[in-house]
Amino acid sequence: MKxxxxxxGNCNLCVNLVxxxxxxxQGKSFVYTPMxxxxxxxxxxxxxxxCEKGMILIDKENNQRWQGSDAAEEIARILPSGSWFVSVYQGLPFAKGTGDRLYAMIRDNRYQLFGxxxxxxxxxxxMRD
Structure with missing residues (x-):
C-alpha cells in the first residue's frame, strides 16, 4: 500500500523534507504530488x-486523510521506528499543541522563512496526471 x-513544490523547506x-x-510507502x-x-x-491548510497525507485504500501537523505525525509513524517517536512526542504535556502552533506558523510564513x-x-x- 502507498x-x-x-x-x-515551491517551498524550499517542503521540498527539502520531501x-x-x-x-x-525510496518510493516504497509514499508517492508525492506538489500542490x-x-x-x-x-x-x-x-x-x-x-492545500492552504498545509501538507496532506492520503490513504486511499482505507479512505483516510491527515493534514498539517497531523500529516507530519502520521508520516513519521509510518517510517521505521517512527511510531515510538510519535507516541513519546504526543505523550509529552503541551507538545502536541505547541507542535500544531509551530507547524501553522511555519506554514503561513514558509516563503519568508525558507524561500x-x-x-x-x-x-x-x-503520481503523474
Whole structure:
C-alpha cells in the first residue's frame, strides 16, 4: 500500500523534507504530488483551499486523510521506528499543541522563512496526471 503525500513544490523547506523522505523511503510507502499539480489534485478531490491548510497525507485504500501537523505525525509513524517517536512526542504535556502552533506558523510564513523555488519540484516517486 502507498500513501499519497501532497506538498508545496515551491517551498524550499517542503521540498527539502520531501527529498529527505524520498531518500529514506525510496518510493516504497509514499508517492508525492506538489500542490501545484491541479490535474492530480482534482482527481483526488483536493482543492486549493485544502492545500492552504498545509501538507496532506492520503490513504486511499482505507479512505483516510491527515493534514498539517497531523500529516507530519502520521508520516513519521509510518517510517521505521517512527511510531515510538510519535507516541513519546504526543505523550509529552503541551507538545502536541505547541507542535500544531509551530507547524501553522511555519506554514503561513514558509516563503519568508525558507524561500520560494523558481521551479516547482516534482518527485521521481510522484503520481503523474
Amino acid at each position: 500513501y499519497h503525500v501532497i506538498y508545496d 527529498q529527505l523522505l524520498e531518500s529514506f523511503d 501545484q499539480n491541479e490535474e492530480v489534485l482534482d482527481s483526488m478531490e483536493v482543492s486549493a483551499c485544502d 520560494k523555488r523558481l521551479e516547482t519540484y516534482v518527485s521521481r516517486y510522484g
